[in-house]
Amino acid sequence: MIEELVRTGLVRFEYIYILNHGLPSELGALATECGGDQGHWWDFHDHFMTSWDFSRDGAVAFAASLSLDTEQFAQCLDNQTHLEAVENQHRAAAEAGFSRTPTVRINGNGGAIVADALIEQVMELAAQLQEEEG
Amino acid sequence: MSARRIWIGVLAIVTVAILLASCGGGYGGGYGNDEQSASQVAQTEQAGQVEEEARVQVVRDRASLGDPDAPVVIEEYSDFL
Numbered sequence: 089m090i091e092e093l094v095r096t097g098l099v100r101f102e103y104i105y106i107l108n109h110g111l112p113s114e115l116g117a118l119a120t121e122c123g124g125d126q127g128h129w130w131d132f133h134d135h136f137m138t139s140w141d142f143s144r145d146g147a148v149a150f151a152a153s154l155s156l157d158t159e160q161f162a163q164c165l166d167n168q169t170h171l172e173a174v175e176n177q178h179r180a181a182a183e184a185g186f187s188r189t190p191t192v193r194i195n196g197n198g199g200a201i202v203a204d205a206l207i208e209q210v211m212e213l214a215a216q217l218q219e220e221e222g
Numbered sequence: 223m224s225a226r227r228i229w230i231g232v233l234a235i236v237t238v239a240i241l242l243a244s245c246g247g248g249y250g251g252g253y254g255n256d257e258q259s260a261s262q263v264a265q266t267e268q269a270g271q272v273e274e275e276a277r278v279q280v281v282r283d284r285a286s287l288g289d290p291d292a293p294v295v296i297e298e299y300s301d302f303l
Binding site for chain 1: 284285286287288289290292293294295296297298299300301302303
């Protein structure tokens with residue numbers, strides 16, 4: 089759904105980590121970042137969104153299924169290479185008052201987390217922006 | 223064999239030769255056209271693919287999707303759970 093909105097050129101989507109569930113949250117974020125190092129950020133994002141397998145071995149196996157350099161991936165994961173960046177995102181979000189997951193914002197304001205309502209909000213905002221420009 | 227029959231025979235051979243030549247040429251030309259149009263279709267498809275790949279590359283970035291200048295920015299704060 090997000091991708092369809094993005095394809096219109098109207099929308100940019102950004103994902104920000106929140107670590108509300110301890111180790112699973114942390115492993116998901118770190119593995120996704122390590123996958124991103126090898127150009128597969130979105131594959132890991134989609135994997136965790138659907139599998140909810142937040143084990144180290146599961147992440148390495150998924151990296152292998154994508155034919156990534158698993159040694160590099162495992163090192164990245166074990167060394168927690170991206171921990172500081174991920175924690176910084178979490179801290180900034182917490183300081184801004186975003187503690188519930190998922191939280192969606194549209195142009196800085198509260199957004200719906202249900203797909204249809206979110207699309208409606210985006211369309212309304214787009215129409216409003218067009219009016220302002222026109 | 224009369225001269226008239228010879229002329230008719232020559233005429234028939236020439237006619238058949240012309241027909242064969244035109245068919246052959248036509249077929250050859252047709253084949254050439256098919257080849258050309260297939261090549262044009264392939265080129266168009268290839269151009270479309272390159273354009274699509276370029277667009278996807280622009281759109282799909284680490285932890286973000288879409289044009290950095292898009293008027294609407296959706297931020298999702300999440301931990302996949």
